[in-house]
Amino acid sequence: xxxxxxxxxxxxxxxxxxxxxxxxxxxxxxxxxxxxxxxxxxxxxxxxxxxxxxxxxxxxxxxxxxxxxxxxxxxxxxxxxxxxxxxxxxxxxxxxxxxxxxxxxxxxxxxxxxxxxxxxxxxxxxxxxxxxxxxxxxxxxxxxxxxxxxxxxxxxxxxxxxxxxxxxxxxxxxxxxxxxxxxxxxxxxxxxx
Amino acid sequence: xxxxxxxxxxxxxxxxxxxxxxxxxxxxxxxxxxxxxxxxxxxxxxxxxxxxxxxxxxxxxxxxxxxxxxxxxxxxxxxxxxxxxxxxxxxxxxxxxxxxxxxxxxxxxxxxxxxxxxxxxxxxxxxxxxxxxxxxxxxxxxxxxxxxxxxxxxxxxxxxxxxxxxxxxxxxxxxxxxxxxx
Numbered sequence: 001x002x003x004x005x006x007x008x009x010x011x012x013x014x015x016x017x018x019x020x021x022x023x024x025x026x027x028x029x030x031x032x033x034x035x036x037x038x039x040x041x042x043x044x045x046x047x048x049x050x051x052x053x054x055x056x057x058x059x060x061x062x063x064x065x066x067x068x069x070x071x072x073x074x075x076x077x078x079x080x081x082x083x084x085x086x087x088x089x090x091x092x093x094x095x096x097x098x099x100x101x102x103x104x105x106x107x108x109x110x111x112x113x114x115x116x117x118x119x120x121x122x123x124x125x126x127x128x129x130x131x132x133x134x135x136x137x138x139x140x141x142x143x144x145x146x147x148x149x150x151x152x153x154x155x156x157x158x159x160x161x162x163x164x165x166x167x168x169x170x171x172x173x174x175x176x177x178x179x180x181x182x183x184x185x186x187x188x189x190x191x192x193x
Numbered sequence: 194x195x196x197x198x199x200x201x202x203x204x205x206x207x208x209x210x211x212x213x214x215x216x217x218x219x220x221x222x223x224x225x226x227x228x229x230x231x232x233x234x235x236x237x238x239x240x241x242x243x244x245x246x247x248x249x250x251x252x253x254x255x256x257x258x259x260x261x262x263x264x265x266x267x268x269x270x271x272x273x274x275x276x277x278x279x280x281x282x283x284x285x286x287x288x289x290x291x292x293x294x295x296x297x298x299x300x301x302x303x304x305x306x307x308x309x310x311x312x313x314x315x316x317x318x319x320x321x322x323x324x325x326x327x328x329x330x331x332x333x334x335x336x337x338x339x340x341x342x343x344x345x346x347x348x349x350x351x352x353x354x355x356x357x358x359x360x361x362x363x364x365x366x367x368x369x370x371x372x373x374x375x
Contacts, residue, residue, distance in 0.1 A: 020247050032359065044303075044307060052283075053283070070284055078284055086248070086252050088247050093248075093257050096242055103246070117325035118370075120321050121326060122353055126354070132311060141307075145315065165309075168305070
């Protein structure tokens with residue numbers, strides 16, 4: 001029990017430490033640590049947590065950490081994961097607040113950040129492709145993914161109405177599917193790899 | 194400013210932040226600048242530091258503002274306040290899910306929401322790409338992309354495709370390459 005709490009703290013400390021330039025890079029790292037390396041949760045569960053984290057109050061990264069921690073080790077797991085996620089911020093920001101509050105003006109730091117953004121773009125692109133291959137089944141699921149993508153990038157919607165519409169579509173196809181007992185869209189949460 | 198006030202203010206910000214750290218910025222501005230904690234230009238500096246340091250932006254902002262008003266204990270209370278709503282709400286939802294995960298309605302909802310979540314991640318990928326390689330707001334026009342960034346993208350993508358090593362190494366490699374390349 002204690003060992004796994006320490007593991008959760010360490011994993012989320014690492015994720016917090018390398019979540020540079022926005023929380024986006026958290027997803028590829030979390031997927032690697034939780035799904036691919038340890039098989040603690042499935043791709044489907046991770047997507048569920050991410051979707052719920054977007055649509056509920058709070059910072060997405062913290063919501064996701066709380067979810068994963070709770071899934072592994074209940075309330076204490078949730079606390080361990082969240083504490084791990086915020087510790088690097090506490091340390092680094094405190095140091096910056098004391099010593100150099102104009103760090104972002106440093107040209108070397110700015111160049112490093114441009115490179116990091118490219119790396120994050122690579123990681124996210126691979127994550128999207130691999131998730132599409134593993135969990136998106138059926139024409140309707142592809143359309144929902146494409147719709148959500150265009151809704152954000154092209155129409156400028158916020159994630160919440162998009163996720164709510166997807167939930168309604170899910171219920172409607174669920175009802176239609178049970179009527180003709182056809183297979184549901186998307187994947188079942190059985191952790192298929 | 195008392196530690197309890199700091200906790201309460203950030204609890205409120207955490208509770209009303211829905212849909213990402215960027216959504217928290219107007220709220221933070223209202224509370225911190227409006228409440229007289231920091232000046233407008235200090236706020237801009239804090240935002241720049243929070244965006245260019247590791248960790249979620251909202252947590253970085255909370256830590257910074259807490260530190261400015263009550264030193265290290267201030268940053269602890271601000272961060273604790275910011276994450277407390279998440280802990281409470283998500284634990285309640287996770288409890289509910291562990292009982293009802295196999296309910297047909299919950300399954301139908303999730304079967305619709307999962308592909309949408311992938312779409313959101315794809316949008317995040319696009320957002321980062323358009324800020325690093327393509328350098329434009331939404332959809333690509335012609336000839337408006339950073340050749341060196343595109344080259345770095347191809348090299349890193351090839352390396353990742355071949356090795357699949359830890360994401361952390363790519364972040365470090367990207368940062369290092371950026372210093373010499375740009």
